[in-house]
Amino acid sequence: MKLKSLLIANAVLLGSFALQAHAEDEAQLIKQGEYLSRLGDCMACHTVSGKGDYAGGLAIESNLGTIYSTNITPDKEHGIGNYSEQQFSDAVRKGVLPNGSRLYPAMPYPDYAKISDADMHALYVYFMKGVKPSSEQPPETDLSFPFSQRWGMRFWNWAFTSDKPFQPIGGASEEVNRGAYIVESLGHCGSCHTPRGLGMNEKALDSDDDQFLAGGSLNSWDVPSLRGLPRWSEQEIVDYLQTGRNDKAAVGGEMKSVIEHSSSHMTDADLKAIASYLKFLGGNPALQAYDVKKQQATEAKLTAAKGLSEGERLYIDNCGACHFVTGKGAPGIFPELDQATIVNAKDPSGLIHTILAGAQQPSTEKAPSTLAMPGFAKRLDDDQVAKLATFIRQGWSNNAPAVTKDQVAEVRKTLKGE
Known part of the structure; x- marks a missing residue:
């Protein structure tokens, strides 16, 4: 009986350990x-x-x-x-x-x-x-x-679609492959940053194709290429994903939600892996050659504040206090306008929307402040916004096509409450 009781007790104890485990x-x-x-x-x-x-x-x-x-x-x-x-x-x-x-x-x-x-x-x-x-x-x-x-x-x-599982990149580091796995699968970055075909399909699903993450369009906003990000360091990529801002840019559009709900919750190791992978991809030339003389000419004219065009005057009155005559903004606070992707996009809708509706950075653990840019929809008419946007797209080292008031009117229609 004692042996039987001991066996039962042991069985109960083992069962308890199993349940706990x-x-x-x-x-x-x-x-x-x-x-x-x-x-x-x-x-x-x-x-x-x-x-x-x-x-x-x-x-x-x-x-x-x-x-x-x-x-x-x-x-x-x-x-x-x-x-x-x-x-x-x-x-x-x-x-x-x-x-x-x-x-x-x-x-x-x-x-x-x-x-x-x-x-x-x-x-x-x-x-x-x-x-x-x-x-x-x-x-x-x-x-x-x-x-x-x-x-x-x-x-x-x-x-x-494809049922092919994730394929590690041969010869790449463990960190790069971790980044590749996150970006290509759970991160689904390609769903916005890869161009779409006639069937509204992503033209590529992984890094085997140069079209993967080469940029696209979402709700009339140009979505930038992520291949190489030549103007950003790995740390600037991490900062942007972690806080919605870095020394060059601040988040806007659909990406704000991604920062708020997803990337700001990632570990430092995973964010570094993503940055390493994006830099590993390469294949994305710099936006354009930096024209120092053109940048200095714009800065000098805005500083002198003489003989200004209407677009330049509108910039001084509405934007200059935060983005300055240099177009460089304040690192980690107000984004650069000189050579910014949203400014030089083929489709200016993103820039127009930001001017009209404003923008607000998300509050994250490492950057809890919610810095906001006011919208100018009620202050500026379509023609004024077009002239302001045109100056921004062509001032400093930027070199993008002019914006028309008809383009502004189309974007204004999409604003809630307008």
């Missing part, structure tokens, strides 16, 4: 999955202010119409609580729901296809056991014909 493993997976969800920027698209985390309902504007993000909490009726791990993986990697319905690639599954099995498992555990269920029912996506026919996505996927 399982609980610790699960807790670690939940923590890992939460971090991976930040790498994947799931929060930005699936959370609406005032609603529960991941409860969906964000309106995503696309060339097809408005697409609403879904509830991805573990609620069994309105969320993904009934998904098996395989069904979860198929939705994330292939854009296929358990009922066979197809997701639109506003969900970046062409990039998520490269997520590793281990990371997918951690994500599943996190969303099933680390996220609070929400019974929120987001609006249904209802696109016009023929885009409403989701079955057609089967052929789109066949033509434009």
Whole structure:
């Protein structure tokens, strides 16, 4: 009897240890999955202010119409609580729901296809056991014909996606390959920074193709190339991703949400890996040769404040206090205008929008201040904005085409409340 009791006690003790070990493993997976969800920027698209985390309902504007993000909490009726791990993986990697319905690639599954099995498992555990269920029912996506026919996505996927797993770059360092994995899979950077084809597909999905991360267009904003980033050091890339600002630029447009919800939560090691990978890609020449004489001529004329054009006068009156006569701004506070990507973009819509609506930097752990630029939509008319933008695009060392008042009028129509 004593031996039997001892065996039972040992079994109970071993079972207790096993349960404790399982609980610790699960807790670690939940923590890992939460971090991976930040790498994947799931929060930005699936959370609406005032609603529960991941409860969906964000309106995503696309060339097809408005697409609403879904509830991805573990609620069994309105969320993904009934998904098996395989069904979860198929939705994330292939854009296929358990009922066979197809997701639109506003969900970046062409990039998520490269997520590793281990990371997918951690994500599943996190969303099933680390996220609070929400019974929120987001609006249904209802696109016009023929885009409403989701079955057609089967052929789109066949033509434009790949089930090839992430392939490390031969001869590259471990750090570069870590950056490549984040950028090409969870980070889905190519979904905005890679040019799109006629089928609205990303023209490349990894660094094997020079078109990958070579720049694109999003909601009429020119999206810059990330290949090499020749004007930025690795540390400036890290600073930008971590805080939304560096000594040359400040975040704007869709990238603000990425900084706020994703990259500002990444570890220093992962941010350095991303920077190393982007610099490794190269292939992106400098914006243009820096014209010192032209820059000095603009600075001298603005300083003298004599014989100014209307665009130059508007700049002195509205912009000069922060961006200065040099066009260099203040490092880490007010961004440079001289040689800035948004200023020299082929499509000036981003610059026009910023002048009209203003901009505000996100508050992050390492840069909690929220510096804001006011909008000038009520202060300046279309012709004045066009002349101001033209001066900025052609002053100092910049050399971009002029802006018309018709272009300003088109952007003004998109402003809320206008």
